[in-house]
């Protein structure tokens with residue numbers, strides 16, 4: 118096992134060191150998961166529901182601890198981190214309703230009775246990125262467990278601490294040993310072993326499109342289903358008939374939240390040409406008022422970027438571009454980066470690539486058709502917003518934009534009640550919403566003959 122150091126991105130100081138698991142450790146974890154899953158799936162649905170409710174309660178009791186851990190490990194502002202930890206408990210509570218509601222169908226057939234069952238896959242492998250370590254983990258493990266699976270989960274090396282703690286809390290809540298295991302290690306070793314291990318029967322991956330494609334290719338070798346939540350370059354479309362004041366006030370939250378390290382970040386701002394100048398005038402004070410600073414402070418809107426390397430990659434996007442204005446950021450040892458508003462052309466790198474930092478590219482458009490064309494002028498299709506007071510236009514544009522998660526007059530994307538996921542290069546499959554537990558099952562059809570001679 119090799120050791121690695123976990124860093125506080127707000128101070129660049131080490132927090133702790135952890136051991137990286139190797140292939141043999143993953144194999145041992147999967148063997149434990151296989152054994153635990155048998156007993157879990159054999160429990161009465163109500164007993165699985167109770168166990169998940171108990172897990173949710175223990176997470177609720179530890180919201181503050183988990184939030185403080187995320188502040189240190191990820192630099193998330195404490196208000197956001199509290200929301201994230203609370204969200205994990207809510208997701209667990211929501212899917213604790215699933216074991217007793219995983220209903221199959223009774224299908225009318227001649228000569229007998231036909232029934233479908235939702236059978237768990239067995240062991241599910243979940244690979245999590247560093248941008249929302251707790252919430253993204255829970256979108257996988259809560260419905261997977263509810264459907265009767267065991268879970269092995271690999272957090273990102275940069276941000277493993279809350280996932281490790283959630284694994285401990287699952288045991289404290291009484292979940293069986295081996296049912297939910299957090300395996301810390303590198304993507305190419307631990308993540309890759311989830312892909313190649315024959316007893317991991319489904320993989321959920323959230324991360325870059327490039328790695329997601331290779332994970333899907335590896336899963337295809339074993340005919341393993343895979344859910345992919347990948348990159349984004351989402352458009353925030355502001356029409357001339359919008360409430361411009363509200364739309365401008367919402368922009369910083371839509372793209373600078375979590376320092377832009379958000380797959381749903383509205384990193385392309387498309388503004389109708391007739392209101393373009395006015396909109397930029399409204400936007401400037403909103404960006405200046407966006408408070409970047411100590412994530413432990415309640416008053417902070419945005420913390421640092423996750424690492425020095427990532428800050429370099431984000432900064433490189435500003436080379437040679439037309440920066441309209443920037444917000445502020447602290448100086449000091451953390452990985453700080455002041456938000457930037459860039460005036461761009463559709464072909465510019467800043468308007469095409471996922472920067473994953475607090476940088477928004479502003480582009481003008483002429484009319485509704487032009488807005489739809491520009492919004493769809495990307496390989497990605499995850500999220501997006503449409504600002505208009507015209508109901509017909511809101512319906513037309515939201516149907517025409519090829520994205521999985523859109524909001525009208527809002528920039529919210531994540532509600533655990535509703536499906537979440539991307540089109541095109543943004544992913545495959547959906548998480549959350551009422552059907553997520555079913556996505557962790559295979560349908561079995563059983564025919565009972567009744568008309569025997």
Ligand code: TXE
Nearest residue numbers: 245246272273304305308309324325328347348380471473
């Ligand atoms: O992602 P990776 P990184 C984008 C974003 C970011 C860039 C790179 O633009 O700047 O990707 O981030 C594990 N087999 N997004 O390097 O490498 C890895 O250990 C199996 C957008 O962090 O895709 C981690 O746990 N697993 C995205 C997870 O995959 C592998 C969120 C993601 O890592 C693996 C994150 C392999 N071969 C990054 N290689 C979003 N839009 O939400 C790595 N991993």
